[in-house]
Amino acid sequence: MHEMSITQGIVEICQQNAGGRKVTEVTLEVGALSGVIPDAVEFCFAACTSGTLLEGARLVIEEIPGRGHCGSCNATFGIRNYYDPCPSCGSFGVSIVSGEELRVKELEVE
Numbered sequence: 001m002h003e004m005s006i007t008q009g010i011v012e013i014c015q016q017n018a019g020g021r022k023v024t025e026v027t028l029e030v031g032a033l034s035g036v037i038p039d040a041v042e043f044c045f046a047a048c049t050s051g052t053l054l055e056g057a058r059l060v061i062e063e064i065p066g067r068g069h070c071g072s073c074n075a076t077f078g079i080r081n082y083y084d085p086c087p088s089c090g091s092f093g094v095s096i097v098s099g100e101e102l103r104v105k106e107l108e109v110e
């Protein structure tokens, strides 16, 4: 499962930043275009944190919606996947503004 290794990576980053203290809450930013399914991360989190500084920590997932910018007509709009054309002019020259995030935003330690 893809999310299992991602969640393990997240747990490692949190442990490195916790400085040996117990982590009580983790806030994670997950972009809609990152290909990561929040429910699956939540599911893996309990298994990955067992026996670590994060055991029992609350996981908060903030979903970042996908946004694109059109290089042809300069419009900015919400997108659901990488291959969406511009809704205003139909151009495929769309660059991703947000939605690719996958990062630890906040850590709460004891």
Ligand SMILES: [Zn+2]
Pocket (backbone or CB within 6 Å): 070, 071, 072, 073, 074, 075, 086, 087, 088, 089, 090, 091
């Ligand atoms: Zn456009």
